[in-house]
């Protein structure tokens with residue numbers, strides 16, 4: 158019986174992506190093995206944090222790195238670091254005001270909810286979020302007007318959750334941050350490119366360990382040496398409530414090493430999804446296609462357009478039925494309001510495409526709708 162079945166939980170077929178709500182990633186055997194060994198042993202944690210920084214630096218091209226429980230903690234800790242530095246009294250006073258700059262400026266289209274809100278993570282680190290511009294339109298002047306002696310950093314969110322049009326680019330924020338002599342923080346939680354944002358001149362970049370990296374529940378911040386030292390120092394303050402365990406740090410580093418030698422899975426994903434679409438032949442009311450990820454990552458998903466008249470169910474009913482079964486099938490549903498359901502091949506285990514096709518046939522052709 159599976160680890161979760163023991164507790165009376167249903168099996169889950171994850172066709173939605175690296176979703177925190179479904180447990181983010183299933184780690185590779187090599188990662189699980191490394192975590193298991195680390196969990197049964199001891200280490201000087203401060204030394205592990207520094208060694209982890211060296212590995213993160215190698216993987217990202219940054220000067221140094223700091224492990225975290227995730228990208229959300231990364232935002233909070235990076236915020237605390239730019240506000241309190243390595244000053245213990247300031248570190249211990251956060252998230253209450255410490256005096257000095259504490260405003261984190263971001264554009265409104267980036268004040269997103271990823272399962273929790275970006276601005277709350279800023280507040281957790283003692284920052285005051287300052288949202289500039291409008292949801293779908295921000296000018297450079299909105300930023301330059303908002304940056305004052307109260308500004309601690311600029312924050313840029315690189316994500317499919319963020320508004321993609323009418324926003325100011327990372328390059329523009331870099332320019333403003335440099336001119337004003339303040340740090341630029343980037344949240345690249347789910348991004349696949351571990352070098353890009355450092356190379357573009359970001360001072361601190363937050364990643365999730367459980368998303369593109371396929372590591373355990375973890376994350377890291379990489380960036381400028383002095384600021385990363387300040388990030389690590391927050392573990393004597395607000396970071397303590399976001400403590401990352403030795404086994405998760407080792408799992409993260411193992412996943413990072415594996416990630417460096419991975420191949421682009423795009424072609425394989427296309428092939429799998431084409432096979433999957435063929436398995437849907439003869440099911441009425443589903444129009445299939447293959448589309449690339451909306452933020453340009455090398456991810457190819459099957460797109461299913463559901464026609465209510467022919468299928469007898471609309472996309473939202475279909476999603477509800479798929480999720481209610483056992484195994485529970487979770488699809489990617491950002492566009493279900495316009496009748497579209499996506500199948501993400503990355504988290505699917507071998508053979509699960511067939512189970513999804515069977516269940517779709519069951520619901521639509523056999524009318525099994527309970």
Ligand SMILES: *Cc1c(COP(=O)(O)O)cnc(C)c1O
Nearest residue numbers: 227228229230271316346365376
């Ligand atoms: C997932 C996500 C986060 C949070 O990452 P965790 O590793 O789950 O803490 C933060 N920002 C964005 C844009 C995300 O997509």
